[in-house]
Amino acid sequence: MNAYWRAANYLSVGQIYLYDNPLLREPLTLAHVKPLIVGHWGTTPGQNFIYVHLNRVIKKYDLDMFYVSGPGHGGPALVANTYLEGSYSEIYPSISQDEAGLRRLFTQFSFPGGISSHVAPTTPGSIHEGGELGYSLSHAFGAVLDNPGLIVACVVGDGESETGPLATAWHSNKLLNPISDGAVLPILHLNGFKISNPTILARIDHEELEQFFRGCGWTPYFVEGDDPDAMHTLMATTLERVVQDIHDIQVQARTTGIPARPRWPMIVLRSPKGWTGPRMVDGLKVEGTFRAHQVPLLVDHAHAEHVSQLESWMRSYKPEELFDAQGRLLPELAALAPQGNSRMGANPHTNGGQLLRDLLMPDFRVHAVDVPSPGAVVASDTTVLGQFFRDIVSANDQPRNFRIFGPDETLSNMLGAVFEVTNRQWDALEVPDDEFLSPDGGVVDSMLSEHQSEGFLEGYLLTGRHGLFNSYEAFIRIVDSMFSQHAKWLKVTSELPWRRKIASLNYLLASHVWQQDHNGFTHQDPGFLDHVINKKADIVRAYLPPDANCLLSVFDHCLRSRHYVNVVVAGKHLMPQWLTMDEAVIHCTQGLGIWRWASNDHTEEPDVVMACCGDTPTLEILATVSILREHLPDLKIRVINVVDLMRLQSASEHPHGLSEVEYDELFTKQKHIIFAFHGYPSLVHRLTYRRTNRNIHVRGYVEEGTITTAFDIRVQNKLDRFHLVQDVVDRVPGLGTKGAYLRQLMADKLIEHKQYIDKHGEDLPEIRNWKWSATA
Numbered sequence: 001m002n003a004y005w006r007a008a009n010y011l012s013v014g015q016i017y018l019y020d021n022p023l024l025r026e027p028l029t030l031a032h033v034k035p036l037i038v039g040h041w042g043t044t045p046g047q048n049f050i051y052v053h054l055n056r057v058i059k060k061y062d063l064d065m066f067y068v069s070g071p072g073h074g075g076p077a078l079v080a081n082t083y084l085e086g087s088y089s090e091i092y093p094s095i096s097q098d099e100a101g102l103r104r105l106f107t108q109f110s111f112p113g114g115i116s117s118h119v120a121p122t123t124p125g126s127i128h129e130g131g132e133l134g135y136s137l138s139h140a141f142g143a144v145l146d147n148p149g150l151i152v153a154c155v156v157g158d159g160e161s162e163t164g165p166l167a168t169a170w171h172s173n174k175l176l177n178p179i180s181d182g183a184v185l186p187i188l189h190l191n192g193f194k195i196s197n198p199t200i201l202a203r204i205d206h207e208e209l210e211q212f213f214r215g216c217g218w219t220p221y222f223v224e225g226d227d228p229d230a231m232h233t234l235m236a237t238t239l240e241r242v243v244q245d246i247h248d249i250q251v252q253a254r255t256t257g258i259p260a261r262p263r264w265p266m267i268v269l270r271s272p273k274g275w276t277g278p279r280m281v282d283g284l285k286v287e288g289t290f291r292a293h294q295v296p297l298l299v300d301h302a303h304a305e306h307v308s309q310l311e312s313w314m315r316s317y318k319p320e321e322l323f324d325a326q327g328r329l330l331p332e333l334a335a336l337a338p339q340g341n342s343r344m345g346a347n348p349h350t351n352g353g354q355l356l357r358d359l360l361m362p363d364f365r366v367h368a369v370d371v372p373s374p375g376a377v378v379a380s381d382t383t384v385l386g387q388f389f390r391d392i393v394s395a396n397d398q399p400r401n402f403r404i405f406g407p408d409e410t411l412s413n414m415l416g417a418v419f420e421v422t423n424r425q426w427d428a429l430e431v432p433d434d435e436f437l438s439p440d441g442g443v444v445d446s447m448l449s450e451h452q453s454e455g456f457l458e459g460y461l462l463t464g465r466h467g468l469f470n471s472y473e474a475f476i477r478i479v480d481s482m483f484s485q486h487a488k489w490l491k492v493t494s495e496l497p498w499r500r501k502i503a504s505l506n507y508l509l510a511s512h513v514w515q516q517d518h519n520g521f522t523h524q525d526p527g528f529l530d531h532v533i534n535k536k537a538d539i540v541r542a543y544l545p546p547d548a549n550c551l552l553s554v555f556d557h558c559l560r561s562r563h564y565v566n567v568v569v570a571g572k573h574l575m576p577q578w579l580t581m582d583e584a585v586i587h588c589t590q591g592l593g594i595w596r597w598a599s600n601d602h603t604e605e606p607d608v609v610m611a612c613c614g615d616t617p618t619l620e621i622l623a624t625v626s627i628l629r630e631h632l633p634d635l636k637i638r639v640i641n642v643v644d645l646m647r648l649q650s651a652s653e654h655p656h657g658l659s660e661v662e663y664d665e666l667f668t669k670q671k672h673i674i675f676a677f678h679g680y681p682s683l684v685h686r687l688t689y690r691r692t693n694r695n696i697h698v699r700g701y702v703e704e705g706t707i708t709t710a711f712d713i714r715v716q717n718k719l720d721r722f723h724l725v726q727d728v729v730d731r732v733p734g735l736g737t738k739g740a741y742l743r744q745l746m747a748d749k750l751i752e753h754k755q756y757i758d759k760h761g762e763d764l765p766e767i768r769n770w771k772w773s774a775t776a
Helices: 030-036 075-085 087-091 099-108 136-144 164-175 206-215 228-256 301-315 381-395 416-420 450-462 474-493 528-533 548-560 581-590 615-631 660-667 681-687 710-716 721-731 736-760
Strands: 064-069 150-157 183-190 218-224 264-270 378-380 402-405 466-472 505-510 540-543 565-569 574-576 592-594 608-613 637-642 672-677 696-699
Touching: 064 075, 064 136, 075 087, 136 150, 136 164, 136 183, 136 450, 164 183, 164 450, 183 228, 206 218, 206 264, 218 228, 228 264, 378 381, 381 402, 381 416, 381 505, 381 548, 402 450, 450 466, 450 474, 450 505, 466 474, 466 548, 474 505, 474 528, 474 565, 505 548, 528 540, 528 565, 528 681, 540 548, 548 565, 548 581, 574 615, 581 592, 592 660, 608 615, 608 721, 615 637, 615 672, 615 721, 615 736, 672 681, 672 721, 681 696, 696 721, 710 736, 721 736
Parallel strands: 064 150, 150 183, 183 264, 218 264, 402 466, 466 505, 505 565, 540 565, 608 637, 608 672, 672 696
Antiparallel strands: 378 574, 592 637
């Protein structure tokens, strides 16, 4: 039962083999297992064995460990170690393991066309760049969900620890299942300073710091000092102890089958800022001060006198004792590194596409809403979608590679059907009236934190699994920058042939801007779409399905896709249903199209194009068309519905974009386009600004809203049918007296609407009871 462990590389471990023993007739107890668990280290390379009995079945887990570097400029840590172990040179052969390779390694660092000071996508062994602080622990916890043999050692900078997301992430230990999940080992690095200020956690006393982490549910181990030899020994001893603790916890839970929340270990590493660097530069103290941040010693034409000091600093590490005359790491040191995929830079979890397996996708068509004719029935789109998600959760119960993430909004967004087959993951105290809480659940929405939800999902995806994030549309803006960082990661990794594609990051934005009857202005912000469209066209996709059948088709596509960010906006309230399932699949495959049943220009040029994108804009456009067809029967109208927002952009700008010929055929070259859009009108103008037809008039959200009725929010933003009719009358020439009278009728209706809601607190009966009709 010998296990090989070298203190020089605690972050790469071999495998643990758990195998069936026919001699075992009784359930193993912890007393049986504990003498055999990893932690009794030998000095001979070999394999780690452990017996874990769970429900009388001997399980086999692979023990894996990788490293997340939270501090922003932590790139050298992973770059240097992956170079020394050889994995870096395997991916980048020009960075060879000799003097020439060392020169290239050093020259490319923070140099034009080279590598960054962060742990970038170009760095093997990384899933977390660290360029933006705050998300290291969230990514680490997402990575270990459903990975029972994985430990993620996550270094948290003390500057990073002051960010809101990181401060919240300490509580992620309440969501970890010691049986079915892996473990996170946080290492808080207290070196005392940020760019030019001290850090808070480094300036409180030991007792307060320890009480803080114990209060968060951790068992902190302290490694403190400034003597390198003593600190290396202490760190090695502490690492061995905490990994042993992790194994003890897991064995206890897995042998008893009781996933009671443990106190997981963590390490507080206190060392000087700029440790082992120059102590004084130009008469100012550097080591142990904020001056050690980023560039502690400038070496350029203006500071030529620093060259000798830099050389002295580098020679203090005694490279002659580490490398031979050809610049190769000494063989006896190179032999300390693990082999193959156990190396830091070769761990498959850090190149998640290697582990990615297709989801088992049930047939979404079985949840089709029966639509005998357009608008004849109503349904809650996300309620229907929740049934599809329920089936996906069930189908993938054994692979355990699909989860739903969100900030306590899964039920509110009408996805409650998933709780028929799974629970919320929760490993803290439960009381009798709780619902759907369990240490083992496929939904992670029991922390009210968009940052955590996003970080968990990103870590889950980056390690080769599938998932989605459901959120209120207005509050997805909280993770704008996190989305940006993930989109940048996807962009860079798509250009690296050795990086495998991962499952797409899927957003479902519900409780959207047009459905906030009781929440009002605070819950109205469709701007995430604008933010997403800024990213590279080969990465981002945006879908606004008009009904439930289209929503099902869109999500079936999104969950099968790879290496995209898919943003889907859908409503949860009862809305008219327009397309049969067969029609929906065709419509969503095309991304946009003419709705023939709503149009009357079949044999002639249209007088006006009525376009819509989003469920509420679709409703209002069709209501507008109904009014126009009744009062102006000779007006030729073409109705176009847009599901895939990027179809509006030119094909030269986006892979989904329409060619100029296709766009002109649909929208004409000169007819007026009245476009009702879910979000800010400027976004449609931006996407279509290169098109030939400049006669496009967009109605959308213009930052007007209060506590009011659903229809009144549309009126306040002039997205309602009455204003849209006026837009047509104002822009289409030749409508004459009929147009004038119709415009006046719409103005009267707007006054009637306002008087009615002020008196009754609800919309006009003709609005509440409206049904599609185009019999004129």
